[in-house]
Amino acid sequence: MPPSERETCQAVLGFVLDGIYPEEALVAAEFPASALAKELELISQAREQVENEISSLSRENQSFDADDWIVQAKKLHDDIEKSRQTAREIVAQHEQTGPLRSQVEDATAKVSLMETEITFNQAVADTLEDVQRLCDQLDDGRQALDAGDMGRAIELLDSTQSAMGEDTFFTNTNVMSIFSLETARFREEVENKLISRWNEQLKVDRSSGTFEVARDIDTGSLGETISFMSQLNVLEHARKNLLKSIGSTIFDSLILPRDDGKVRTLSTTGNGLKVTPGYSEGSVAAVLSQTMKALAFLRENLPSEILSELPESLIPFIVSNLIVKWLGPTIPTTLDGLVEFEKTLEDIHIFAQKVQSWGWQGTEELTSWVNQAPRLWLTRRRVDSLDSVRKALAASKGTTKQVERVEKEQVSRADEVLLESGTDDWDASWDDDKGEDEKEQDALSKPANTIGIEEEEDVSAWGLDDDEDADEESGKPIPDTLGTADDADNDAWGWGDEEVEDQDLNQHGHHLADDPRQSKETCGTIQSAGSREMTLREVYTITDIPESMLEIIRQQVNDSKGIMDHPYSESRVASSGNGLLALPTLILAMFKATASSFYSLRLASGQMYLYNDSLYLASQVRELMDEHDLARLSSDVEALEKFGKLAYSKEMQTQSTIVTDLLDGAQGFAQCSEQPFKAECESAVSAATDRIRDVYAEWKPILSHSALVQSIGSLLSTVISKIVVDVEDLGDISEDQSKQLVALCNQVTQLEDLFTPDAVGDTDPLPVTAVYVANWLRFQYLINILESSLADIKYLWLEGELGLEFSTEEVVDLIEALFAESEHRRRAIAEIKRAPRGLGN
Template structure:
């Protein structure tokens, strides 16, 4: 590498020196030269100088020429650099000394600004406090004004203060506004309480002693002030309540013995009597007129209008509810006095109007509706009488007799002579029974249905079954065992009454007829007769007020309305009777059945005698109601005996333990239940109705036993014997079906008449204990085919006897005879 020439080095030094002129401290400060940059630059210059000196020394050694001048200039340059360095350091030192001064200047400026802000704030607070003080002084000035009786000025100042507070922007969204508002509200409440105290002083009302003293001094100003403060309505309402409680309630609220308090009137005082006395409606109206006149005379007109708006309607309502409504008579004897009361009420409304009051429209309307109100009172009273009859009744039973006349043939008369039981209530029987439902068959239980053929019986049975379905739907029955019940019903209905028909055939038929009288006794409670009296009272009163002598009476137009009350009375009986009979009486549904049909028969007589065709529908509905009660009880008992008999489990394996014990218990419990029901119903139902009801229950039991035995696939000899013993145990119930007789001959049980499948049940016993030849003989020569179908007999033979030629021949013979039939 070649070294620079001397000329080049000198030139470079000169250029460096020319460029290295440095500014003084003032120029540095004026140019805002960074002190750190200046220090760095000086260091670089010093380093460059050293390098130049070193390079010059080297060159001077390598080049032998005179460079003293240049060294002298370099030293001069060095001294200039040292001087510049000192100057820079002084500049830095001076700059560092100004920083605390700047901080002190900033702190002093902040303090000045804070002081100025505090001065502004204090001035604002001072202004606000002065405004608050002024408003508080205004509020405090209100109290001396109203205490001195200057109510108008006090209200003006109060309103002005409220207005000032609401408009002053200094108080918006501040707690001061809340506090001032509370002070104003407190001053308003204090003002109002003061006015109310003055109100009470001028309207002195003593609720304890029933006294009102009125002095009208300054009362008008008080009323005006309360009105401006929007407190008159509440004050007036409170006064009205206290007035009612202290003065009018003692007059209007009657005591149970019809007593009321009178009033004494003085110039500015009204006083309620200390003791009540007997009073009528005119007396009460007179006392009220005195009170209204006193108030009208003593109170300023400015509150009378607002007082009348609510005072008279409230007074009218209490007068109607406590005196006028109770004055409505239920009988006809007090109608003249009631009309006089209505005249007094009308005169009272005119007096109210003359006094300048209003609001009596309710009293006028009530007077105009007097005929309808009287009819309503009669309706309420009659329905309440029905309720009371059931409430006070003890269910005391008594026997009644029903007599019915029938046209019968001589053949029927023979049967009547042999049977002393009257089936006048055959149509009352449970609608699932085979009891006839029309007049031609009402003597079926008497044994007089010999002229009925099987076709007619079937048609009537179908009609009876339909009626029973309606009854079941009405009571909500048949939900669980509907299909089974229908099958059982059809099985029962398919059995003709053969024993009765046979008796009729033996008696012979004749064309001659004569009238006979059927009588029978049954038991009712003490309920129907009072209810019948209530119905008869409505009919009788309707006839009386419809006469010309009552044409001018107020209720003359209500005669037709009274005839509608028997319908409501019977409806009330039907609505309340079920709970009464169920709770108070054993076998209550049977008592309800008897009472309903007895009452229906008596009401029918009233309807026929008075030609009230409108009651026939109610009579039919009452009869149906009684039959539904009977049906409900029958269904309950059917369910019980069926459940008891279910304990036998279909008599399967009835000859082996433990099934044998279950069967014995089930049959014994069923028989005991039937006898218990017989004893319970015997004093209630007529004899024929009792036999029909028990016969229906026995039919249910025997039908179930027949079905269970026929369904047995295999019956051993031991089982057959046990089944016969069970059936014989049930057959002992024949002693329940003995007719009432007066001759010395032993009565013949009429079980076959009342138990539809009794003959079939007896034939079943014969089949269970007979030989194959005996069964075939009963089918071919006897009447077994009248009770059993060929398939049923074949099933029993196959269950009872083992496979053999004799069995096959017997079955073939039975089928052959069946096809021939």
């Protein structure tokens, strides 16, 4: 027997010994009776073994009386037998209670199931009753809605929704889903009915442009409708839609003009607004009046629940459209409209104050606009002036006209002798204080002064050579006519590229002698007893653009002064009058920013026209500046002159590049006496000279005569410089090559006719090529060297002026290239090296 069962049996025996009823002991022990019976048998066997041992001990110990013990043991045995019998009976009875217990458990389960079914059926019955009650409420609600009892319908709807919100038996069932759908449909029916009543009481008809307010209708008052809509939380959405419809139907028609500026007008009835179908001429005053009428009607006829949202919804829309569609365009661009504009500002102020007096917000932007009227007017003038520049350029037809520049100078009697020399470069000696190398470099793109000579008098020298030494000794520099551009103006209009162009300008036109002020400063010292005043005149061609620019600039200057006079001085914008004087700077900057592309695309030789126009415009603006004491424009005028000279420099650089490229076809004149190189050299020289003649013909009607001959002289100087350099680079020149080079050089020399002045009287004028072509004499000496003997070259160096044009090294190199090694050549070279340069007379 396992120890656990043994312990249990011992416990049962303990219960029995303690007088507990065996069945109770078994129940208390909850142990099978078979195990108990087996334990009793083991006890009986133990008892017999004990008795045997006692008997054995008693026999061994004769003095011990064991009979009493035996008697007692038999009694105990009998009691144990009774207990065993009783235990067997208990076990038998216990085995008979098993089926009965199963029956009891089955009956108990059936009773529990019946109770559960009864509870479920009761719950189903209660749920069906709840569903029936809710369905009845929905039916009653629909009947109340059909009967027009909106309050009862909303009450039943709220009651139904509250009941559905409670935790019921069918919360998570299909019944709830179906019923929720029915409730939503009923709510939609109620809302649609309310919206229908709302639209009948506040009727907006976009097709007819009307809005009517019907406070009481058959189905109830507007206040009740608003109350019901508040209960259903649909008032906010309906209110927004209403105000949006009013804005698009009424205020759009009043404020938003058609393309032709016409708008509709408004009429009021007892309970509504109506926009007339026709259009009339619109004005700010009329629009403000119509808008105020519409707002006043809404304020008087709409309930407070709607008016509370009206300023936030409609006022910003009205204000923004008034500013964009009406107030902005009414800002005048001339003084003539200032009086009307001042009335407009007053009307706007009154409108804003009236709306604010109602306690409505949203007109702050209108008030701010009125306060900023001076700045807005100045901004409008700025935009209009800049746009006028663009329009003037776009509208230009490219028509041209000739203008005359006149300057008076004091000329001494001694200088008059030079005036009869036949030369026409009256400003040629302005830069005589430069060295010969500087003259050659500046001659490349030096634009001429556009001033000519009255009565065709030649004032090429003016005796300025006499003043060279004085200028050098005094250290007084010849003024630079380029000036400096205003840094702020350049930054604003992207003239940073001028920094790069200035380098080219310094090389090709740093001392541009075309500023009348420069000639006055330079020549003003030529005073002597018996001097007389000479008038210098010259014509050149400009387009119609400078006059358009001047008209725009004059308008700003004149308006800045006129705004201070009655009746404009009382205007709110009168304080911005001085601001107009800043606009000419922007106008000139706009011209510089857009002119380059326009002239290049619209006009042939556009850069030369731009050069003339810029200088003419600068001179006119300077006169305007002096007339009205506008010192602030000084830097702008200088920047404009610089801009024009940059255009001239660019064109000269382009043409110089072209003639240089054409001469490159000669390939340095090597083997120029042999075919096919001879043909290539002739073609290259011919192309270069033809190009110069073509440019002369193209620029002749544009530039003044002095500017024309100086620009052509610069191009010819470029050609000559390249030819001289190429010839000097030839290491060996044969007799045939020498003859061919002379022929080619003579072909270039034929361009001298371009520098021959017109005949005066019966005398034949002499060419003044050397005046305008810095290296002309050097070129002529080169021809002499190529076709002269060794003795002639030595004579030119020793007795002539060859040393003024060529250095000793250059002459020696040419002699070595032209003549073969001999005693005569060595002797001639030695004499040339010993003789001082330029000694000859």
